[in-house]
Amino acid sequence: MNALAEAFEKLPGIGKGVYAPADFEAVRKIVHQTAGIVLVPGKAMLVYSRLAPLVRNTGCGTFAAYVKRIEADDSERRRAICALTTNHTFFFREDHHFDHLGTEVRPGLLKRASAGEQVRIWSAGCSSGEETWSIIMTMLGSDRAAAARLGGLDFLLLATDIADHALETAEAARYRVDSLNAVPSELRRAWMRERDGHATIADEARALVRFKSLNLLGDWPMARPFDVIFCRNVMIYFDQPTKDRLVHRFAQQLAPGGHLYIGHSERVTGPAAQMLTAVGPTIYRKVAA
Numbered sequence: 001m002n003a004l005a006e007a008f009e010k011l012p013g014i015g016k017g018v019y020a021p022a023d024f025e026a027v028r029k030i031v032h033q034t035a036g037i038v039l040v041p042g043k044a045m046l047v048y049s050r051l052a053p054l055v056r057n058t059g060c061g062t063f064a065a066y067v068k069r070i071e072a073d074d075s076e077r078r079r080a081i082c083a084l085t086t087n088h089t090f091f092f093r094e095d096h097h098f099d100h101l102g103t104e105v106r107p108g109l110l111k112r113a114s115a116g117e118q119v120r121i122w123s124a125g126c127s128s129g130e131e132t133w134s135i136i137m138t139m140l141g142s143d144r145a146a147a148a149r150l151g152g153l154d155f156l157l158l159a160t161d162i163a164d165h166a167l168e169t170a171e172a173a174r175y176r177v178d179s180l181n182a183v184p185s186e187l188r189r190a191w192m193r194e195r196d197g198h199a200t201i202a203d204e205a206r207a208l209v210r211f212k213s214l215n216l217l218g219d220w221p222m223a224r225p226f227d228v229i230f231c232r233n234v235m236i237y238f239d240q241p242t243k244d245r246l247v248h249r250f251a252q253q254l255a256p257g258g259h260l261y262i263g264h265s266e267r268v269t270g271p272a273a274q275m276l277t278a279v280g281p282t283i284y285r286k287v288a289a
């Protein structure tokens with residue numbers, strides 16, 4: 001018995017007429033081709049539980065009918081892919097990245113912005129925004145007057161994700177206070193307004209961020225290079241050729257001397273390895289052209 005048949009044997013009480021191995025295979029292929037995400041046979045139950053509400057809501061009745069629907073209907077395919085993303089994230093995740101950004105990168109970027117130069121940061125695969133706001137708070141520091149200064153300069157953070165529901169949360173910038181334990185207290189005081197068990201990011205910080213829906217496998221409309229790119233815990237869902245291509249595109253999109261931060265279990269491999277030097281654990285600097 002192959003791994004997929006075995007995974008289906010373990011699915012509790014789901015009729016093959018409703019959800020069969022061929023349906024999983026079809027979803028797996030669509031998600032891989034569209035978003036790069038690899039679904040192994042062990043994810044058969046996850047695919048069922050995430051897509052079953054969509055199968056019901058569309059009136060499709062069976063996964064086979066739903067597969068036909070997403071093959072033909074772009075917006076339903078998009079909904080299905082969003083439902084299959086993993087959006088787990090938290091504030092100041094892998095905090096050594098923020099220590100490095102704050103001490104090694106921030107001073108130079110603020111100096112350049114103050115001199116009238118453009119400074120751009122990209123949080124790629126930002127999920128519900130905890131990473132984005134951790135970057136912004138790190139860049140602002142705890143001095144509230146700094147935000148006013150930065151707001152008047154050519155400084156912007158672009159935050160993108162493929163999952164619209166995650167982007168909505170990111171843009172709303174409102175989080176439960178029990179998710180804020182890792183936020184340094186001086187940054188929390190400076191940039192978060194707390195009320196009724198929730199904290200909202202201050203408007204001055206929000207003004208520095210643009211959120212956009214973007215599939216990393218598709219075209220990137222950004223013409224200008226970035227000084228800093230965070231793409232963490234996104235490539236873990238991709239296969240090796242996709243990771244190599246993506247990290248190469250990031251390297252091309254970085255300004256000379258710019259920094260790339262990736263997740264703790266991710267590596268720079270393929271052609272990008274010639275363009276990036278490791279300057280810390282999962283922190284890379286683009287070599288000058």
Ligand SMILES: C[S@@+](CC[C@H](N)C(=O)[O-])C[C@H]1O[C@@H](n2cnc3c(N)ncnc32)[C@H](O)[C@@H]1O
Nearest residue numbers: 035085087089125127162163215216232233234
């Ligand atoms: C586990 S979260 C990581 C969030 C954050 N970067 C962190 O490290 O905490 C992975 C995010 O990658 C996004 N993602 C997956 N495939 C994507 C793709 N092809 N294009 C853009 N975003 C994608 C998912 O929607 C999800 O929000």
